[in-house]
Amino acid sequence: xxxxxxxxxxxxxxxxxxxxxxxxxxxxxxxxxxxxxxxxxxxxxxxxxxxxxxxxxxxxxxxxxxxxxxxxxxxxxxxxxxxxxxxxxxxxxxxxxxxxxxxxxxxxxxxxxxxxxxxxxxxxxxxxxxxxxxxxxxxxxxxxxxxxxxxxxxxxxxxxxxxxxxxxxxxxxxxxxxxxxxxxxxxxxxxxxxxxxxxxxxxxxx
Amino acid sequence: xxxxxxxxxxxxxxxxxxxxxxxxxxxxxxxxxxxxxxxxxxxxxxxxxxxxxxxxxxxxxxxxxxxxxxxxxxxxxxxxxxxxxxxxxxxxxxxxxxxxxxxxxxxxxxxxxxxxxxxxxxxxxxxxxxxxxxxxxxxxxxxxxxxxxxxxxxxxxxxxxxxxxxxxxxxxxxxxxxxxxxxxxxxxxxxxxxxxxxxxxxxxxxxxxxxxxxxxxxxxxxxxxxxxxxxxxxxxxxxxxxxxx
Numbered sequence: 499x500x501x502x503x504x505x506x507x508x509x510x511x512x513x514x515x516x517x518x519x520x521x522x523x524x525x526x527x528x529x530x531x532x533x534x535x536x537x538x539x540x541x542x543x544x545x546x547x548x549x550x551x552x553x554x555x556x557x558x559x560x561x562x563x564x565x566x567x568x569x570x571x572x573x574x575x576x577x578x579x580x581x582x583x584x585x586x587x588x589x590x591x592x593x594x595x596x597x598x599x600x601x602x603x604x605x606x607x608x609x610x611x612x613x614x615x616x617x618x619x620x621x622x623x624x625x626x627x628x629x630x631x632x633x634x635x636x637x638x639x640x641x642x643x644x645x646x647x648x649x650x651x652x653x654x655x656x657x658x659x660x661x662x663x664x665x666x667x668x669x670x671x672x673x674x675x676x677x678x679x680x681x682x683x684x685x686x687x688x689x690x691x692x693x694x695x696x697x698x699x700x701x702x703x704x
Numbered sequence: 705x706x707x708x709x710x711x712x713x714x715x716x717x718x719x720x721x722x723x724x725x726x727x728x729x730x731x732x733x734x735x736x737x738x739x740x741x742x743x744x745x746x747x748x749x750x751x752x753x754x755x756x757x758x759x760x761x762x763x764x765x766x767x768x769x770x771x772x773x774x775x776x777x778x779x780x781x782x783x784x785x786x787x788x789x790x791x792x793x794x795x796x797x798x799x800x801x802x803x804x805x806x807x808x809x810x811x812x813x814x815x816x817x818x819x820x821x822x823x824x825x826x827x828x829x830x831x832x833x834x835x836x837x838x839x840x841x842x843x844x845x846x847x848x849x850x851x852x853x854x855x856x857x858x859x860x861x862x863x864x865x866x867x868x869x870x871x872x873x874x875x876x877x878x879x880x881x882x883x884x885x886x887x888x889x890x891x892x893x894x895x896x897x898x899x900x901x902x903x904x905x906x907x908x909x910x911x912x913x914x915x916x917x918x919x920x921x922x923x924x925x926x927x928x929x930x931x932x933x934x935x936x937x938x939x940x941x942x943x944x945x946x947x948x949x
Contacts, residue, residue, distance in 0.1 A: 552844045554748035555836065555895045564875050581871070605845060605880030607873045 501525075514595050516586050521569040544602075563602065568610045582608035711767050715716035755889055755943060756915040757900070758922050759813065759848025759929050763909035765844075767796050767811025774905035777816075778890060780874040786867060793864040795887050796902065813885035813902070815890035816841055816862040817934065818943030824854035824863065833884075839915075842888035850882040859935055861887050889943075915943065 532642040537541075538648040547561035560563045570588040571580055582590050589608075593600050711750040741880040743749070764771075776782035781793040795815060799839075802809035804911040818841045824833045825841065832848035835841045843854075855863045866879055874878050890900035898904075913922035925931070929944030 548846055550748075552842075552846065553834070555743075555838075555891065557745045557892070558747060567875075604869070605873060605883070607878070608873050611872075611875050655861035677887050684866065 514591050516591055517570070517572070517586055519588075520567045522570045563606055568607065571609045579609050632702075658692050743895065745895075749836055749895075751837045751839075752916065754915045755894060756818070756839070756913065756922055757889070757903070757944045758913075758947065759814045759909040759944065760911075761810060762907045764812070764906060767800070768796070768813030768906075770922060771813055771902035771907045771910065772796050772798060774901040775887070776820075778893075778901035779877040779879070780791040780872075780928065781864075781879065781885075784866070784868060784870060785838050791867045793866070793885065794861070795864070795885065797861075802880075812946065812949060814862070814934070815902075815944070816858075817860050817940070818887075818889060820943070822940070823859065824867040827853040827857040829853065831884055834930040836891070838894075840889045840891050840894070842891060843886065843888075845880070845885070847876070850884065854884055858886075859938055859940075876936045879940035887913040890893060 523532060536636040543567075544563060547556075548563070550556040551562075566589075574580070574585075575586060580587055582600070584593060585594065587608065589600060589603075723910055745941050752816045754943060762831055775796050781784045781795055782790075784793055786792060794832060796813050797815075798811050799814045800809055800811040811942055818839055820839070822833070822835055822906050827833070827850060830847045832846075833841075850865065850904045852863075855865060856860075863884050865884050866881050869881050870879055879885055890898075890902075899912050903910045911922045911925060913920040915923060915926075917923060918927075926945060929947060932949060933940070933942045933945060933949070
């Protein structure tokens, strides 16, 4: 009897403490409205908004998932990035409690990230361009036999070639085989090489 | 989706009154001509516009490396975990065409061509592969089941599949395992009135603009000097056109 009472009281346990939002609303009134609305409606609001954005390009802050994250998840927590896999993450704390799985963060970033439209570092400098050209000259790509020099014709043929490869070589295991493309004259991988240095640059700039 | 139509109706009446803030040509600090006017954030896109790109291959000295790098940076692809090379994401790839006999070659960036009659949209069993009213072809990943029919249907090999779990995606470009992805013309930038990232990286070689507007730079340039479609024989009426191929 005593044991089962204990069990019951465990069920009635208080909901877990949620991490406080890092941004505040203008007034307590707005906040209280937000809390009341979101507790019951955030699932519908988010899904409605996501369709509006996808189909109609509506980009308001209201009910934007990125906006929730920017307010509700700190930029860092104890010196580390707070992820949705951590129990302290605002969405996770409650969702674990109510046992509702969230798949949004498979794709959506789960913590605030500074947006960086600075594309300067992505632009190739002259020396990089030179090395790219050199790599292009060095790379030994098997080309296909073509009679005409006409650029346009080369193009059309190249794409027909890809399509033929697609239809004559069925993919081996579930999916389009990119091998066909990589082994042919349509160079796709070696052209990525010159960017490798840029890639590391990009990562450090984040 | 249920309240959608009523939403749209309300919305259109609002737009009717507040329109007018649109057409303005801005000169960016770096002297880029930007024609993509910011639409109000709460305004739905319409088919009045059709976005397009015009890529001058001769002016792309690096065959498109700069714009590919800009795309990688904007959308965060290119460095994903993978178990083999064939799983590489390819939002845009550099295609090199070489004549074996003479060694004559040129390269061009190839990405989603934003077809008017897109084969990927036709074959999608869930409606995830979609064309927005303004001509942008994209994947609504929320309803993508990862079947990859669209990858098979695309004559340009423009689509990739995400094979592994990703973290730290770009906030404006969510991507995740089990779904198909491709160039979306930087739809999040266009909606804010900005150019796609590739255009800003190669402003001399790539023009972005409204194909429906006869006065836009892209339309004028196309009218004067023409621009070809890759595989024009397929009759897909692509939104991405090339010069110098």
